[in-house]
Amino acid sequence: xxxxxxxxxxxxxxxxxxxxxxxxxxxxxxxxxxxxxxxxxxxxxxxxxxxxxxxxxxxxxxxxxxxxxxxxxxxxxxxxxxxxxxxxxxxxxxxxxxxxxxxxxxxxxxxxxxxxxxxxxxxxxxxxxxxxxxxxxxxxxxxxxxxxxxxxxxxxxxxxxxxxxxxxxxxxxxxxxxxxxxxxxxxxxxxxxxxxxxxxxxxxxxxxxxxxxxxxxxxxxxxxxxxxxxxxxxxxxxxxxxxxxxxxxxxxxxxxxxxxxxxxxxxxxxxxxxxxxxxxxxxxxxxxxxxxxxxxxx
Amino acid sequence: xxxxxxxxxxxxxxxxxxxxxxxxxxxxxxxxxxxxxxxxxxxxxxxxxxxxxxxxxxxxxxxxxxxxxxxxxxxxxxxxxxxxxxxxxxxxxxxxxxxxxxxxxxxxxxxxxxxxxxxxxxxxxxxxxxxxxxxxxxxxxxxxxxxxxxxxxxxxxxxxxxxxxxxxxxxxxxxxxxxxxxxxxxxxxxxxxxxxxxxxxxxxxxxxxxxxxxxxxxxxxxxxxxxxxxxxxxxxxxxxxxxxxxxxxxxxxxxxxxxxxxxxxxxxxxxxxxxxxxxx
Numbered sequence: 299x300x301x302x303x304x305x306x307x308x309x310x311x312x313x314x315x316x317x318x319x320x321x322x323x324x325x326x327x328x329x330x331x332x333x334x335x336x337x338x339x340x341x342x343x344x345x346x347x348x349x350x351x352x353x354x355x356x357x358x359x360x361x362x363x364x365x366x367x368x369x370x371x372x373x374x375x376x377x378x379x380x381x382x383x384x385x386x387x388x389x390x391x392x393x394x395x396x397x398x399x400x401x402x403x404x405x406x407x408x409x410x411x412x413x414x415x416x417x418x419x420x421x422x423x424x425x426x427x428x429x430x431x432x433x434x435x436x437x438x439x440x441x442x443x444x445x446x447x448x449x450x451x452x453x454x455x456x457x458x459x460x461x462x463x464x465x466x467x468x469x470x471x472x473x474x475x476x477x478x479x480x481x482x483x484x485x486x487x488x489x490x491x492x493x494x495x496x497x498x499x500x501x502x503x504x505x506x507x508x509x510x511x512x513x514x515x516x517x518x519x520x521x522x523x524x525x526x527x528x529x530x531x532x533x534x535x536x537x538x539x540x541x542x543x544x545x546x547x548x549x550x551x552x553x554x555x556x557x558x559x560x561x562x563x564x565x566x567x568x569x570x571x572x573x574x575x576x577x578x579x580x581x582x583x584x585x586x587x588x589x590x591x592x593x594x595x596x
Numbered sequence: 597x598x599x600x601x602x603x604x605x606x607x608x609x610x611x612x613x614x615x616x617x618x619x620x621x622x623x624x625x626x627x628x629x630x631x632x633x634x635x636x637x638x639x640x641x642x643x644x645x646x647x648x649x650x651x652x653x654x655x656x657x658x659x660x661x662x663x664x665x666x667x668x669x670x671x672x673x674x675x676x677x678x679x680x681x682x683x684x685x686x687x688x689x690x691x692x693x694x695x696x697x698x699x700x701x702x703x704x705x706x707x708x709x710x711x712x713x714x715x716x717x718x719x720x721x722x723x724x725x726x727x728x729x730x731x732x733x734x735x736x737x738x739x740x741x742x743x744x745x746x747x748x749x750x751x752x753x754x755x756x757x758x759x760x761x762x763x764x765x766x767x768x769x770x771x772x773x774x775x776x777x778x779x780x781x782x783x784x785x786x787x788x789x790x791x792x793x794x795x796x797x798x799x800x801x802x803x804x805x806x807x808x809x810x811x812x813x814x815x816x817x818x819x820x821x822x823x824x825x826x827x828x829x830x831x832x833x834x835x836x837x838x839x840x841x842x843x844x845x846x847x848x849x850x851x852x853x854x855x856x857x858x859x860x861x862x863x864x865x866x867x868x869x870x871x872x873x874x875x876x
Contacts, residue, residue: 309696315776316695323688323751324703330743331710334721341720396615402608410612413619415861419854420623421805423822424843431834432625438642440625476619477865484862522869533714536807536822557716562812567720574717585712 335578342575346568354568361572370548371573374556378580381467381552382531388471389527390520393478398508401486411483414476422473426540429469430456434541456542459549466538466550473537474530478523485519486512518592525588532581553577630840637836652841663842666824670846672735673810673820674803677742681750681799686792689754690780694766704755711748711867715808718744723812733815741809746799749867753798756868757791758784797857798864801850821846 306314345357365371400407417425433440434455442452455465489512497507533554538544544551544559551559554577561570629637631648639646656663691697692704722741723732731737761784769779785792807822814823825846828839854861 312695313697316691316697319687320691323684326684327710330740334718337721338717399608400612410616412855413616415854415858416623417619419850420847421822423807424847427825428622428626431836433622480862481866522866529712554716561720571720574720577714578717581712581714
C-alpha cells in the first residue's frame with residue numbers, strides 16, 4: 299500500500315502516458331501544417347512578386363480586393379465548381395450503379411475489384427500523361443479510334459477549350475469512380491439479406507427496395523464518399539497539369555491550378571497565396587457543411 | 597421465366613465487362629506501347645500485333661534518359677517519409693483510440709482538419725521558408741512536407757485498428773502490473789501488426805505518387821520519378837514508347853502493392869471509416 303500512496307493516482311498516470319504518446323505527433327503536425335498556414339495567410343497580405351521584387355511590400359487586403367476585378371479568378375472559381383460538382387456526381391452515380399449491378403452476380407466480383415484498384419493506385423500525373431498521349435491524342439489515341447470507327451470523326455480533345463474541360467472531367471472520373479464503386483460495394487455487402495426477403499414478401503418492387511431500404515442504409519457511406527471525393531476534386535492538380543497544364547488558355551484552370559501557376563509560373567507568390575487562402579476557405583467550409591449534413595441525417 | 601433471367605444476367609455481365617474494359621484498357625494499351633518500336637507506335641491505324649522489343653526498357657534504365665536515379669530518389673523520400681510518419685503516428689493513434697486525456701476530441705478533429713488542407717496552400721509557405729534556409733532540392737525538405745498528408749492519414753487509419761482490439765487484453769496485462777509502456781509494446785502492438793503494415797503501405801503509396809510538392813521543392817538532385825516522367829515529353833516531340841516504359845517501371849511498385857493489399861484498400865481509402873470490401 300505504501301507504493302500506492304506515493305505513486306500518482308491511475309487517472310493521472312494514464313493522462314501523462316497519453317500525452318507522452320500524443321504530444322510529439324501533435325507538435326509535428328503544428329509545425330508542418332499550422333505554422334505554414336499562418337505564414338500563408340501572412341504572405342497573402344503582401345505584394346510578393348519574384349519577377350518584380352522592387353514592388354514587394356505590405357499590401358493589406360490588396361490581393362483580395364484585386365480578385366474582385368480579376369476575370370481569370372472568377373473563371374477559375376466557376377471551373378472549380380463545375381469540375382468538383384460534375385466529377386463527384388458522376389463518380390457517385392456510376393460507382394453506385396455499378397456496385398448495385400455487381401451485387402447481382404457474386405462470381406465476377408473479384409476480377410472487377412482488381413480492375414478497379416488499378417486506376418486508384420496510379421499516380422495522377424501518370425494518369426494525366428497516359429490520357430494525353432495514349433487515350434486522347436488525335437488520330438492515335440484510343441478515344442479517336444472509337445470515334446473515327448463510329449463515324450464521329452477525329453477531335454482535338456485537349457486542344458479545343460470546351461472539349462478540354464470535358465476531357466479533364468473524364469480523366470478525373472475515370473481515375474476515381476473505382477473509389478466510389480469499391481467503397482459502396484463494401485457497404486452494400488454489409489447489409490443483412492433478410493430485410494430484402496421481408497421486403498420481397500411484402501411485394502416491394504426493386505425501385506422501392508432500393509429507395510426505402512438500400513439507400514437509407516448506405517447513406518452514411520455515400521456521404522463519406524462525397525466528402526472525400528470533394529476534397530480530392532477541389533485540390534486536383536497533377537492529372538490536369540499533365541494533360542493540359544490548365545489550358546488551352548485557361549479553359550481547364552481550376553482555382554487550385556490558378557494559384558499554382560500564379561505562384562510558380564508567374565512567381566507572384568503574394569497573389570498566389572491569397573488565391574490559396576480562398577481555396578482553403580472553400581475546402582474547409584465545404585467539409586464543415588458536409589459533416590454537419592452527415593450528422594443531421596444519421 | 598428462366599430464359600428472361602438468363603438474358604438479364606447476360607446484359608448485366610456485359611455492362612460490368614464494359615466497365616472493366618474502360619478501367620483496364622488505357623493501362624493495357626500503355627503496357628503494349630512500352631514494348632513497341634517508335635515505328636510501330638506511329639503506325640496508322642494502330643497495330644495490336646507487333647514484334648515486341650525491350651529496347652524502351654533498356655533505354656529508360658541504362659540509356660541517356662535513365663530514370664534509375666529518379667527511382668532511387670523516390671525510394672529515399674518515400675521510405676523516410678513512411679518511417680517518420682509511422683514512428684509518430686502509432687503512439688499518437690493509440691492515445692487517441694484508447695486513453696483518456698484532456699481535449700482529446702478536439703485533438704482528433706484537429707488531426708482530421710489538417711488532412712483537408714489543400715496542398716497548394718502549404719507549398720507556398722514551404723517554398724518561401726525552404727528557399728531562405730537552403731532547403732530546396734533536399735531530401736529532408738521534401739520529407740517534411742510529405743508528413744503534412746501522411747501523418748494525419750496514418751493517425752486516423754491506425755486509430756481504427758487500435759479500436760478493433762478487445763479491451764480485455766489491456767486490462768489483463770495491466771492487472772499483471774505490466775506497466776503501460778510494456779503493455780503497449782508487448783501486448784497491443786503485436787495485435788495491430790497487420791494494421792501497421794497496411795497503414796505503412798498506404799503512406800508509401802501516397803508518397804510514391806506525389807507530384808506537386810516534388811516538382812516545386814525538388815530539383816536536379818532530388819527528382820522523384822513522377823517528375824521525371826516529363827523527360828519524355830517536350831514541345832517538339834513525345835517519345836511515346838519510352839514514356840510508356842518509364843511509366844510502367846514507375847508504377848509497377850504501386851500496382852503490385854495495390855493488388856496485394858486489395859482486401860484492405862477500402863479501409864485505407866476511407867481513413868478506416870468503412871470496413872471490409874474483401875471477402876464477404
